[in-house]
Amino acid sequence: MVEETNIKHALLKRLEPGEDPRIRRIRCPVCWSETMIQIRKGAASLPRNDALIEGLELMNAPEKETPCTVCEDEKAEFECETQCGELCGKCNETLHARGRFRDHRVVTCQQGREAREKTCQLHEQELDVYCYSCEMVVCQHCAAVGQHKSHECLSLIEAYNKEIKAIEQVDKDQQGYIQDLRKGLKDIETCGTQIEESASRVKEKIIDYFNTLTLALDKRKNDLLSQLDKLKDYKLSKLVEQQKEIDYNYDQMHNTMVHIQAAMQRTGRRDVLKLRNHYKNRLKLVPMYPTPVDVVENPVFQHQLDKDNDVDMIKKCGHLEFAPRVTGVLFPYKTDFDSNGIMYWIGRNYGTAPHYKNPASQGLITVVASGCEYGAEANAIMHQCIADKHMTYMSNDSCGAWLEVQLGVQYCLCPTHYTVRNCPINPGHALCNWAFEGSNNGFEWDVLRDHRDDHELPAIRASTHTWEVVDCQKSYTRFRIRVTGPNQHHQQHAKFHYLLLAGMELYGYVNKLL
Numbered sequence: 001m002v003e004e005t006n007i008k009h010a011l012l013k014r015l016e017p018g019e020d021p022r023i024r025r026i027r028c029p030v031c032w033s034e035t036m037i038q039i040r041k042g043a044a045s046l047p048r049n050d051a052l053i054e055g056l057e058l059m060n061a062p063e064k065e066t067p068c069t070v071c072e073d074e075k076a077e078f079e080c081e082t083q084c085g086e087l088c089g090k091c092n093e094t095l096h097a098r099g100r101f102r103d104h105r106v107v108t109c110q111q112g113r114e115a116r117e118k119t120c121q122l123h124e125q126e127l128d129v130y131c132y133s134c135e136m137v138v139c140q141h142c143a144a145v146g147q148h149k150s151h152e153c154l155s156l157i158e159a160y161n162k163e164i165k166a167i168e169q170v171d172k173d174q175q176g177y178i179q180d181l182r183k184g185l186k187d188i189e190t191c192g193t194q195i196e197e198s199a200s201r202v203k204e205k206i207i208d209y210f211n212t213l214t215l216a217l218d219k220r221k222n223d224l225l226s227q228l229d230k231l232k233d234y235k236l237s238k239l240v241e242q243q244k245e246i247d248y249n250y251d252q253m254h255n256t257m258v259h260i261q262a263a264m265q266r267t268g269r270r271d272v273l274k275l276r277n278h279y280k281n282r283l284k285l286v287p288m289y290p291t292p293v294d295v296v297e298n299p300v301f302q303h304q305l306d307k308d309n310d311v312d313m314i315k316k317c318g319h320l321e322f323a324p325r326v327t328g329v330l331f332p333y334k335t336d337f338d339s340n341g342i343m344y345w346i347g348r349n350y351g352t353a354p355h356y357k358n359p360a361s362q363g364l365i366t367v368v369a370s371g372c373e374y375g376a377e378a379n380a381i382m383h384q385c386i387a388d389k390h391m392t393y394m395s396n397d398s399c400g401a402w403l404e405v406q407l408g409v410q411y412c413l414c415p416t417h418y419t420v421r422n423c424p425i426n427p428g429h430a431l432c433n434w435a436f437e438g439s440n441n442g443f444e445w446d447v448l449r450d451h452r453d454d455h456e457l458p459a460i461r462a463s464t465h466t467w468e469v470v471d472c473q474k475s476y477t478r479f480r481i482r483v484t485g486p487n488q489h490h491q492q493h494a495k496f497h498y499l500l501l502a503g504m505e506l507y508g509y510v511n512k513l514l
Helices: 050-060 089-095 099-103 109-117 140-144 156-266 269-274 276-284 310-315 342-347 377-381
Strands: 002-007 010-015 025-027 034-036 078-080 085-087 106-108 129-131 136-138 153-155 329-331 366-369 402-406 411-421 434-439 446-451 464-468 478-483 504-512
Touching: 078 089, 078 109, 085 089, 106 109, 129 140, 129 156, 153 156, 156 276, 342 411, 342 504, 366 377, 377 402, 411 478
Parallel strands: none
Antiparallel strands: 002 010, 025 034, 078 085, 078 106, 129 136, 129 153, 329 504, 366 402, 402 478, 411 464, 411 504, 434 446, 434 478
């Protein structure tokens, strides 16, 4: 183990027994200059700073008791300011109890030390001047003709008053700051109360609205059920009437047939032949019901409950605007590939460089992709101001191909718009089905905009277009474009799934993370 203590440029090192001392050089933690040491002796070969070591020993040494200058046996408790020196309690009483010693001024040793601390050791004058250059208290002689004569000095009272005013000003500023904080806390509390009250009012309105809607739906339900019961009774009554009529015809025909059969059994063969026409006429007098019997009513009830998407309209009843406040610095969209995008800002080394360079080539942004058939991933995010007709990115022909842009760990973006530039090489190709997604870990992705059969990016070389990202309230550090279907192509039968990009720009609210 190596212990270090660095005071200014001094470095003390001690190698514990058993530690490998094969060290060739060490570096000062303050000035970073290297010092060569002997391999065998290790840290023991470093030059000693005797003054520093002695100072440390004095600082850490325990305070010694001062003996009485008379008896030299007891601890000194008093100090005579005249010439008697430091005395113990007994010697002080004995010495200053008679003669001219009674007029000596005696103080405790602590008071004497404090008095000496207030007196210049060079001129034995009171320390009543403050030197601002050295930040220490000096005497008037030091300030006038001594080593502090060219320094900014003020009397101790003036310096005290000046510092008091400065402290009061600081205190006043802090008091204003505290008042602002208190006001902010009060405003937050008031806003919280208002939110609770407003939410309660809106809740009551929502309950009343849906209670009214429920009553209207219940009334409509009861009306429909009543109409259904009436229609059912009507259908059943018509069936009963038809049934009665058929029963009557059935009974008439059945009775006539029974009568004819009985007469035929009683009559001989010759009489039956004579009475044939009479029997036929008798059957013709029986009312005939049309057959096959056609039921007068249909068992099906014609109905339609979901008229004009009523259920969907009910599901969408009411609207509550959910729009939390988005914070951060706004990078607003004006035109395609203007100088307001975050990628352009990062390409200028976060706004500090005068000219733009591709941030991916500078290592400021990381670009990864599912695959690359032509070009380079870095070309997919370059700004149009440095675009070249041969610089592009084209993925493999695969549905699900993606390209991810990582902003890094310093900044996150809540997007409002994004711009892409089509490939300048392949004619007749353009994105048509894709998803624009955001993530903070690279595993869980949120779809920010889903494009289905989108032809807004013209299928011509180097075309550009910008889309708005609606209702995004979350910030992300990673963004991805993922192919979800075939591209546009001037040949309708062609089904390609290339991800073609020669530029990208992002707009929105930027927040600093680190």
